[in-house]
Amino acid sequence: MATRIACFGGVYSNYLALGAAIRSARDRGAEAIYCLGDLGAFGPHPDRAFPILREAGVHCIQGNYDHSVGHELDDCRCGYTDPRDNYFAQISFDYTLANTSAANRRWLQSLPPQMRLQLGPAKLLLCHGSPRKVNEFLWESTTPTHFLDKLADDHAADLILATHTGIHWQRQLARGRSFVNVGALGRPENDGRTNVWYTLVEHSPSGGLLVDFVPVEYDHLRLAREMAAERLPDEFQQTILTGWWTTCLEVLPSKERRRGRF
Amino acid sequence: MTSASSISAWHASSPPGEVPISHLDDLWFQVTGTLCNLSCRHCFISCSPKNDAFGYLSLDEVRRRLEESLPLGVKEYYYTGGEPFLHPDMTAILCETLRYGPATVLTNGTICKHEWLETLARAEAASLYSLEFRVSLDGFSPETNDPIRGEGTFERAMRGVAMLVEHGFLPIITAARTWNDARDASVVAAFVETLKSVGYKRPRIKILPTLRLGAESTRTHGYADDERVTREMMAGFDATQLICEHSRTVTDRGVCVCPILIESPDARLGDTLSESLRPYEMRHGACSTCYQHGAICSNPSRGNGAR
Numbered sequence: 001m002a003t004r005i006a007c008f009g010g011v012y013s014n015y016l017a018l019g020a021a022i023r024s025a026r027d028r029g030a031e032a033i034y035c036l037g038d039l040g041a042f043g044p045h046p047d048r049a050f051p052i053l054r055e056a057g058v059h060c061i062q063g064n065y066d067h068s069v070g071h072e073l074d075d076c077r078c079g080y081t082d083p084r085d086n087y088f089a090q091i092s093f094d095y096t097l098a099n100t101s102a103a104n105r106r107w108l109q110s111l112p113p114q115m116r117l118q119l120g121p122a123k124l125l126l127c128h129g130s131p132r133k134v135n136e137f138l139w140e141s142t143t144p145t146h147f148l149d150k151l152a153d154d155h156a157a158d159l160i161l162a163t164h165t166g167i168h169w170q171r172q173l174a175r176g177r178s179f180v181n182v183g184a185l186g187r188p189e190n191d192g193r194t195n196v197w198y199t200l201v202e203h204s205p206s207g208g209l210l211v212d213f214v215p216v217e218y219d220h221l222r223l224a225r226e227m228a229a230e231r232l233p234d235e236f237q238q239t240i241l242t243g244w245w246t247t248c249l250e251v252l253p254s255k256e257r258r259r260g261r262f
Numbered sequence: 263m264t265s266a267s268s269i270s271a272w273h274a275s276s277p278p279g280e281v282p283i284s285h286l287d288d289l290w291f292q293v294t295g296t297l298c299n300l301s302c303r304h305c306f307i308s309c310s311p312k313n314d315a316f317g318y319l320s321l322d323e324v325r326r327r328l329e330e331s332l333p334l335g336v337k338e339y340y341y342t343g344g345e346p347f348l349h350p351d352m353t354a355i356l357c358e359t360l361r362y363g364p365a366t367v368l369t370n371g372t373i374c375k376h377e378w379l380e381t382l383a384r385a386e387a388a389s390l391y392s393l394e395f396r397v398s399l400d401g402f403s404p405e406t407n408d409p410i411r412g413e414g415t416f417e418r419a420m421r422g423v424a425m426l427v428e429h430g431f432l433p434i435i436t437a438a439r440t441w442n443d444a445r446d447a448s449v450v451a452a453f454v455e456t457l458k459s460v461g462y463k464r465p466r467i468k469i470l471p472t473l474r475l476g477a478e479s480t481r482t483h484g485y486a487d488d489e490r491v492t493r494e495m496m497a498g499f500d501a502t503q504l505i506c507e508h509s510r511t512v513t514d515r516g517v518c519v520c521p522i523l524i525e526s527p528d529a530r531l532g533d534t535l536s537e538s539l540r541p542y543e544m545r546h547g548a549c550s551t552c553y554q555h556g557a558i559c560s561n562p563s564r565g566n567g568a569r
Contacts, residue, residue: 079565082468083446132285133502137565141392142338144363150335250466253364253392253563254432262464 002031003120006214008198009036009063009128009163012186013043013096015052020218021185021198022056028200028214034115036163037063037128039108040096041076042186042236044226050104062111063128063164064135068093069100070108079135082250089248091233116157120203125157129164138162138181140169141255148179159201159209166190167256168197168213180211188243190252190260194220195243276492279549281506282541287337288560289327289535290511290521293319293355294344300370301477302411304400304438306548307525308476309344316344316524317514321351321358327512328362330535338564342368342521353378360389366561371397371422371433372415379429394561395426395433396468400440402452410440410481424460434466434561438473468562471555473522473548485547495553503556503566504549506542510535521559522548 006025011018025033035058040046046069053060062070064077076093080086100108113134117124129136131151151160152173160179167190168183183189183197193215200212224237235246244261245252252260295316298309319327328339339359346352346367359365386393399419401407407416426433435457441449450467457465474484501507511518516530517538523529523546531538544553552558556566 081562081564081566085562135565137563139392139563141390142364142561142563144337144391146332147335147337147363150333249464250562251565253561254394255386255392257432257464257466258430 004029004200004202005032005034005117005119006030006198006200007034007036007126007161007180007182008185009182010038010041010166010184010186011035011049012038012041012184013046013049014186014196014218014223015043015045015048016220016223017185017196017216017218018049018052021196021216022052022058024214024216025198025200030200033058034126034161035060036126036161036182037061037111037134038065038163038184038186039063040069040100041065041092042232043223044230044232046096046100047104050107059115060111061115061126061128062108062113062134065093065096066108066111067134069097070105070111072097072105077135078248079129079137080248080251085248085250088233088235092236095230095232119159119201119209122158122203122209123156124159124161124201125155126161128162130162131155131157131160135164137165137251138179139165139253139256140167140171140181142253143171145171145173149173149177152177152179161199161201168199170211176208178209178211183213185216187239187245190245190256191243192261193243194240276490276494278543278545279491279493279496280541280543281496281501281504283510283539284502284507286331286334286508286510286535286539288340288505288509288564289331289336289338290340290342290509290559291319291324291327292316292343292511292513292518292521292524293324293341293346293352294348295514296344297348298343298345298370299348299373300345300412300415302400303481304410304440304472304478306473306475306478306522318349319512319514321354323512323514324355325358327535328359331362334535334539336363338364338366338561340366340368340521340559345370345373347373347378353381356382356393357385360385360391360393364391364394366394366396368396368398368436369422370411370415370419371399371426372418374422374425376425376429379425379431383429383431392563393431395431396436396561397423397426397433398436398438399453400437402449402456420456420460423457423462427460427462432464432466433462434468436468436470438470440472466562470558471551473551475522475548476525485550489547489550491544491549491553499553504544504552505559506544506552509559510538520552522552
């Protein structure tokens with residue numbers, strides 16, 4: 001049984017950050033690596049992430065994007081309600097679907113929506129948005145502790161790990177349980193820094209789970225050049241180059257929005 | 263057969279769609295009942311300075327409901343009216359709510375005070391949770407807004423927006439679509455420019471459909487008898503788009519299904535939150551607007567996630 005694992009979500013076709021995160025996780029002694037979904041979106045050359053994941057033996061679950069690309073749906077089912085958010089989401093989805101091979105689409109179809117693990121005595125539940133909805137946004141500033149306690153009760157989990165929002169955070173819950181949003185590898189966190197994040201979870205011999213958020217530097221200049229060559233929107237490249245979100249901003253609650261520039 | 267009897271025959275063969283609540287995500291408070299400082303011509307519950315059909319909720323009553331919401335795992339708290347800031351304890355109510363979870367207040371923005379906003383900005387900074395202001399406007403100029411909301415309300419609301427921005431808030435400007443759908447993009451662009459001109463550099467805007475109830479039903483027209491959600495229409499429909507699937511509204515007369523229908527007797531579902539968590543039959547024309555547009559009352563940050 002593993003005692004230290006690495007988890008990340010939202011690769012968003014950022015295969016350069018993916019490679020860097022896997023190297024970092026191994027250097028830090030992760031015995032298994034888990035991806036919480038959304039392999040495509042936003043970045044260039046979606047097919048480049050798949051062999052990296054397979055060669056590293058990363059265990060993947062299916063995000064809303066993977067479901068939509070896998071089944072060739074008409075949009076990403078990201079859950080945005082504002083037309084300005086949906087405008088850029090659609091550009092990203094159309095590009096990603098058109099550039100994901102049939103074999104990789106089939107593989108995306110086959111991914112499980114959730115995964116359960118044991119880490120020491122702790123029961124872990126890995127999901128994409130939340131245990132109840134693949135595209136639920138669990139933002140730190142709009143997710144009450146008593147709501148997370150109820151999720152942990154309803155789904156019999158000591159630690160729930162999710163992604164989907166693209167910003168990492170964690171909360172201690174009742175009876176030693178906890179919730180962790182593992183962040184995303186695909187784009188920086190709207191804080192003016194170009195690095196991305198993944199999460200290490202360790203069962204400590206002294207009891208309890210240790211959670212460590214790990215920053216990952218990667219060749220973001222190269223990624224931005226490749227995005228430009230693929231004629232992805234300049235707004236996407238600016239996010240990679242500056243660390244500030246420029247699109248899909250209306251879905252942010254006010255606390256998270258205020259931390260950004262736009 | 264007359265057309266009226268045709269419609270009733272059609273209804274008899276098409277029972278209303280029934281919506282079970284999956285989880286109480288959003289808890290609404292009709293905190294000032296139907297009392298408002300304005301008398302907007304499109305108000306779906308005809309709020310006004312004189313409409314006391316629904317009264318205020320006290321701070322103690324709100325606190326009791328917040329406690330009641332904890333074991334149910336409520337996710338977000340919304341305050342509406344009427345105009346919430348007519349309530350003498352509104353600042354205290356929002357400060358208290360931020361101890362439990364995220365709070366949103368729907369205001370017309372015309373009676374904001376600096377001292378309230380200073381207190382609220384401090385409370386939000388000390389809380390884990392967001393405090394959202396939703397400010398209602400109905401046009402990007404006095405010429406388009408004031409005929410609906412009242413003389414001088416545009417300027418007053420814009421002063422309110424400027425005051426909120428000055429205190430560090432990012433209000434969501436909501437507007438009921440009183441223009442043709444095709445003009446959405448140009449109306450939103452004009453709103454953005456107007457808001458920037460009062461110092462709101464990154465305006466958040468939410469466009470809502472009008473609800474042909476209350477005052478709006480006389481301003482334009484009400485719902486036709488066949489504008490209803492039938493059981494057949496629910497087959498294959500993602501019910502999570504409907505507010506009654508995940509919300510309830512606390513009023514001074516008990517717990518209602520949603521903030522839109524409080525004036526309908528069948529909307530009252532019980533005295534306690536737990537009692538109110540039973541299926542609701544969508545018998546009203548307004549239900550068809552919710553069915554058609556989805557997520558009309560919630561904040562954009564909630565998303566429209568499907569199960």
